[in-house]
Amino acid sequence: MNDILSYLLIEPPEPATLDSVEAWWRRHVELVSRFPAPADLALAGGFRSDRLGYAFASGYHAAHRFLFPTLAADRPTALCATEPSGAHPSAIQTGLSPAGSGWTLTGEKTFVTLGSFAELLLVVASEGQDTQGRNRLRMVCVDAKRPGLRVTELPELPFVPEVPHAELRLEDVAVSSDEVLPGDGYTRYLKPFRTVEDCHVQLALLGWLLQVGRRCGWPDSTREELLALAIMMRGLAQADPSSAATHVALGGALARVKHTVTQCEPLWAQVDATTRERWERDRRLLDVAGKVRAKRLESARLKLSGAEARDDG
Known part of the structure; x- marks a missing residue:
């Protein structure tokens, strides 16, 4: 200290x-x-x-x-949670689906802080529902230049305009198993x-x-x-x-x-x-x-x- x-x-x-x-x-x-x-x-x-x-x-x-202490310290990251219906666990519609030996991500995020500047995106996604009908969320770390991923910069906010924000669309974005972080994405x-x-x-x-x-x-x-x-x-x-x-x-x-x-x-x-x-x-x-x-x-x-x-x- x-x-x-x-x-x-x-x-x-x-x-x-x-x-x-x-x-x-x-x-x-x-x-x-x-x-x-x-x-x-x-x-x-x-x-x-x-x-x-x-x-x-x-x-x-x-x-x-x-x-996320294991992420590269020299690569800017952005957390991608908020969707058209909000960021509550039940609002997450972005899907993480099995595909061969890996996964695919499909969905959209409406407000991502530093989204247009980030090189790594931490995407909250659902892999389905549990027996009580609740979303089973996972956190996925994906390169911002991955094919199928589109980032669109949003207009400046009326305050802290220097900090960029963006929308994110994911269409069958390929994800390897080691890019799905361990543990429950919400808790x-x-x-x-x-x-x-x-x-x-x-x-x-x-x-x-x-x-x-x-x-x-x-x-x-x-x-x-x-x-x-x-x-x-x-x-x-x-x-x-x-x-x-x-x-x-x-x-x-x-x-x-x-x-x-x-x-x-x-x-x-x-x-x-x-x-x-x-x-x-x-x-x-x-x-x-x-x-x-x-x-x-x-x-x-x-x-x-x-x-x-x-x-x-």
């Missing part, structure tokens, strides 16, 4: 201008060898970003490093990813705010509070993402981060105009999936109290 603490406190807070997603990725990959722990990578990636969008991208990719990957992503994106946000605070002369007390929150979130990022206790603690941590971000509001007057204007545009990102987080926290509280919790899928 001392390495990342020193980095956040001593590294010059002057990020290079990142004028493209390719430039962000080169900078992110440079940090992987120094910070192999995904939580530290998220913090460092956020600190080295010149805007919230690229900080988010580093946190998102660090979350992949946590859940082992998709469900915990939501928690893992929250932790690592928050870490990247805090790393970025520490850099802005140091660069723009925010008070020592504010920077120290941001650092303390980063260490707290770092611990949660390494906890069991399927644990109700983790979700309750994360609920409290997210509330503390939100409170501190609000308290920092007057300090943005000290920040250069470009960074300040981007922040005003992009801060909406922090409220995305707020209802999902609230439902997850409610379910965790119920579970810990011994009551029957609703499925947060």
Whole structure:
């Protein structure tokens, strides 16, 4: 932990201008060898970003490093879950069917973060239903240039427009058996990813705010509070993402981060105009999936109290 603490406190807070997603990725990959722990990578990636969008991208990719540690660190990846009817397990219609000694993938994904930039796609697919009629999901890792796979870039979002999103269509895409990841696609990957992503994106946000605070002369007390929150979130990022206790603690941590971000509001007057204007545009990102987080926290509280919790899928 001392390495990342020193980095956040001593590294010059002057990020290079990142004028493209390719430039962000080169900078992110440079940090992987120094910070192999995904939580530290998220913090460092956020600190080295010149805007919230690229900080988010580093946190998102660090979350992949946590859940999929065997994937190549120098190849950008994207998780492909959301379909026309949503991302709930019952909404997944993309099919994984046996074909000879391997499989084929057929279906569509409607919103894939970094989808048009990724080289590897992590596709959630159904291999049929169990005896209770529930989808049996698997996670499949497939090269983005595989025949039968078409990626279409979506229009820019009104916030963090630098981060590309895409639609994905798969038509009888050939998949080898070793590209189907072990374990249940929902319980082992998709469900915990939501928690893992929250932790690592928050870490990247805090790393970025520490850099802005140091660069723009925010008070020592504010920077120290941001650092303390980063260490707290770092611990949660390494906890069991399927644990109700983790979700309750994360609920409290997210509330503390939100409170501190609000308290920092007057300090943005000290920040250069470009960074300040981007922040005003992009801060909406922090409220995305707020209802999902609230439902997850409610379910965790119920579970810990011994009551029957609703499925947060």
